[in-house]
Amino acid sequence: MKVDTGFLDALKLGGEFDARLCINCGTCTALCPLGLEILPRRLFRHALLGDRERVLGETDAIFSCLLCRLCEANCPAGVHIAENVRALRAVLNQGVQGLAEA
Numbered sequence: 384m385k386v387d388t389g390f391l392d393a394l395k396l397g398g399e400f401d402a403r404l405c406i407n408c409g410t411c412t413a414l415c416p417l418g419l420e421i422l423p424r425r426l427f428r429h430a431l432l433g434d435r436e437r438v439l440g441e442t443d444a445i446f447s448c449l450l451c452r453l454c455e456a457n458c459p460a461g462v463h464i465a466e467n468v469r470a471l472r473a474v475l476n477q478g479v480q481g482l483a484e485a
């Protein structure tokens with residue numbers, strides 16, 4: 384895994400990103416109507432670790448999320464899941480690919 388320390392900084396600029404609160408309980412995965420297995424817990428972990436490649440590899444899932452907040456409403460840790468997904472989208476839309484290729 385190639386760690387990109389600038390990736391998390393870029394995410395924070397893109398909006399609220401409080402994925403550190405996640406306790407990896409799996410509630411979000413169980414409740415997601417789309418069955419987005421990657422979202423949010425695994426994807427957030429990749430982002431927090433600076434694993435840009437794995438996050439970029441899940442672009443389809445990031446943009447598939449309905450932002451319905453069913454996961455968020457039941458998250459025991461109070462993670463702002465939808466806002467985190469929005470932050471990921473913002474970074475992808477701003478071309479983090481270019482940032483990371485530098």
Ligand code: SF4
Nearest residue numbers: 405406408409411458
């Ligand atoms: S429900 Fe909340 S605490 Fe549990 S895995 Fe999902 S984001 Fe993390």
Ligand code: SF4
Nearest residue numbers: 415448449451452454
């Ligand atoms: S907000 Fe996204 S990840 Fe959460 S339950 Fe809805 S579709 Fe799934």
